[in-house]
Amino acid sequence: MLVIKRLKRGWGRGASVRASGEYTRGRARLERRGGGRRRPCGALSGWNPPSRVDIRRSFASCSPVPHTHDNTRTGPRSVLFTAFEPSGDEHAAVVIRELRRRDPSLVIHAWGGERMERAGAVVVERTGLAATMGMPGLAKILEHRRINRRVESWVKSNRPCLHVAVDSPAANFPICKITRAHGASVVHLVAPQMWAWGSWRVRKLRRLTDHVLCLLPFEPDWFEARGVRATFVGHPLLDHELDEEAIEAAVHGFPEGSPKVAIMPGSRPSEITANFPMMLETFRRIRERQPGAACVVAATTERVRERLREIANEWGGWPEGMDVVVAGVDSATRWCDLAIVVSGTVTLHVARQHKPMVVIYRVNKFTYALVGRWIIAADHIALPNLVAGRRIVPEIAPKTNDDPAPIVEQAMRLLDDADARRAMRDDLADTMRRFEGRSAATGAADAIEQTLRELRPALVGAT
Structure with a gap:
C-alpha cells in the first residue's frame, strides 16, 4: 500500500x-534545489x-530502468572514469587508451591511478593506494563520503555526459547516483560480482546503470535474466601478448632449485596481511620435505615488496631459498612448477600459461560467521573454476584460520603427481579458450561509443 x-x-x-x-x-x-534546468516530460501530461x-506486472518484468538524459549540452564530449583499486586502474587504462586512440578530442577525466593517467586520462584525484576487500572499516567509509562530496562538486562544475564506473560497487554506487542525478549516462566496466554474493544488489544496479560490460563469459546471461543490459567484452588481461623476450630474461635471474614454487600474495594491503604469513609457512614446510625447493614471491609494487619484508620479519624471518620480484607475475608464472595464489585476477595470469595452482583466501572468522556464510552464493571462488563451471584447481577459501596444513597438502599432492599437474594444465587450456577472439579494450570502447551515440545524440557531432 x-x-x-x-x-x-x-x-x-x-x-x-x-x-x-x-x-x-x-x-x-x-531541480528543486536549482541545480538543473527543468525539461518537459511529455509522458507525464494526462x-x-x-x-x-x-x-x-512492472516489477515482475524486471526490465532495465530507463533514465532521462540531458541532451542539451554543448561543447566537447566528456567522460568520467572512477576506479578505486589497482586492478580497476589496470582494467580502465586499456579502455581509456583505446578511446583516446579512436578520438583524441574525447575529454576523459578520472578518479584513478597511474595507469589511467599514462593512458591519457586527466586524473582529478589519485585513488587505489589503500584498497580494501570485504566490509570496509569506519575510516574507509568516512573517507569515501568525503570523496563523494568532492566528486559531486566536480560533476556540478564539469557536467560529464558519461560516467564509466570501474569495479568496486560499494565505492562506485554512490557516485553513480550523483552522476545520474546530474543527467549523465552510466556504464559499468567490470560487472559487480552479484552472482557470487549479495544478489539482492541487482535492484540497485538496475536503477544506476545503462549498460554493464562483463569480463567473464557467464556473466551476461545472469544479468540479462535480471533485467540488466550486459555484454561480454573479454578480459583486459588477455588483450596483450606475453612479452616472451622480457619473461625469458627475467627467469634467468631467478633462483635455482627444484621444485619451483611461485607465491602471489595479492595487491590489497588487507589481503596481503591476512594471507602472506600462511604462504610463508607453507613454503617453509614444503622446503622441509623438499630441501632443494626454491620460491619467488611476486609483489605488485615496491611498496608491497617492503610490506612483505616487514611481515616476514614479524613471522620468523625471510625463508632461505625465497626471492621477491616486483611486477613479475608473468615471469614468476613461467618459472614455477606450481603457484600458490591469493584469489583474484592474478589467477587468470597463471591460467593463461596453464600452470598448476592452489588458490587461497583468508577471511575474518567472525565476519564470515555472522555475515559471509549467509550471503555467499557462488559454488566457487577461483576465477578459473567459475569460468569452467566446475572445480579444476583446488581452492582453500574462504579460510577462517591461519593453519597452512591444507595448503601444504594440496601443494605437495600436485608437486608429487605429474599426471595431476598435466590434467590441470589441460583443463586450464580448455577454460582459457573461452576468451579467444575477444579484445576487452575494443569491446568496451565499442560499447561506450554506442552509449554516447544512443544517449547523447546531440554530442556526437558537437566536436
Whole structure:
C-alpha cells in the first residue's frame, strides 16, 4: 500500500513510472534545489496512476530502468572514469587508451591511478593506494563520503555526459547516483560480482546503470535474466601478448632449485596481511620435505615488496631459498612448477600459461560467521573454476584460520603427481579458450561509443 500511495503522489520509484518517463528522485531533488534546468516530460501530461495489477506486472518484468538524459549540452564530449583499486586502474587504462586512440578530442577525466593517467586520462584525484576487500572499516567509509562530496562538486562544475564506473560497487554506487542525478549516462566496466554474493544488489544496479560490460563469459546471461543490459567484452588481461623476450630474461635471474614454487600474495594491503604469513609457512614446510625447493614471491609494487619484508620479519624471518620480484607475475608464472595464489585476477595470469595452482583466501572468522556464510552464493571462488563451471584447481577459501596444513597438502599432492599437474594444465587450456577472439579494450570502447551515440545524440557531432 505504501508503494501505491507514493506512486499516486507522483514521486515513486516503481518501474512503471520510470517506463512512462518520470524523473528519477535524484533529478527531481536537483531541480528543486536549482541545480538543473527543468525539461518537459511529455509522458507525464494526462498521466493516470497505475493500478495494482500494473504495478505487479512492472516489477515482475524486471526490465532495465530507463533514465532521462540531458541532451542539451554543448561543447566537447566528456567522460568520467572512477576506479578505486589497482586492478580497476589496470582494467580502465586499456579502455581509456583505446578511446583516446579512436578520438583524441574525447575529454576523459578520472578518479584513478597511474595507469589511467599514462593512458591519457586527466586524473582529478589519485585513488587505489589503500584498497580494501570485504566490509570496509569506519575510516574507509568516512573517507569515501568525503570523496563523494568532492566528486559531486566536480560533476556540478564539469557536467560529464558519461560516467564509466570501474569495479568496486560499494565505492562506485554512490557516485553513480550523483552522476545520474546530474543527467549523465552510466556504464559499468567490470560487472559487480552479484552472482557470487549479495544478489539482492541487482535492484540497485538496475536503477544506476545503462549498460554493464562483463569480463567473464557467464556473466551476461545472469544479468540479462535480471533485467540488466550486459555484454561480454573479454578480459583486459588477455588483450596483450606475453612479452616472451622480457619473461625469458627475467627467469634467468631467478633462483635455482627444484621444485619451483611461485607465491602471489595479492595487491590489497588487507589481503596481503591476512594471507602472506600462511604462504610463508607453507613454503617453509614444503622446503622441509623438499630441501632443494626454491620460491619467488611476486609483489605488485615496491611498496608491497617492503610490506612483505616487514611481515616476514614479524613471522620468523625471510625463508632461505625465497626471492621477491616486483611486477613479475608473468615471469614468476613461467618459472614455477606450481603457484600458490591469493584469489583474484592474478589467477587468470597463471591460467593463461596453464600452470598448476592452489588458490587461497583468508577471511575474518567472525565476519564470515555472522555475515559471509549467509550471503555467499557462488559454488566457487577461483576465477578459473567459475569460468569452467566446475572445480579444476583446488581452492582453500574462504579460510577462517591461519593453519597452512591444507595448503601444504594440496601443494605437495600436485608437486608429487605429474599426471595431476598435466590434467590441470589441460583443463586450464580448455577454460582459457573461452576468451579467444575477444579484445576487452575494443569491446568496451565499442560499447561506450554506442552509449554516447544512443544517449547523447546531440554530442556526437558537437566536436
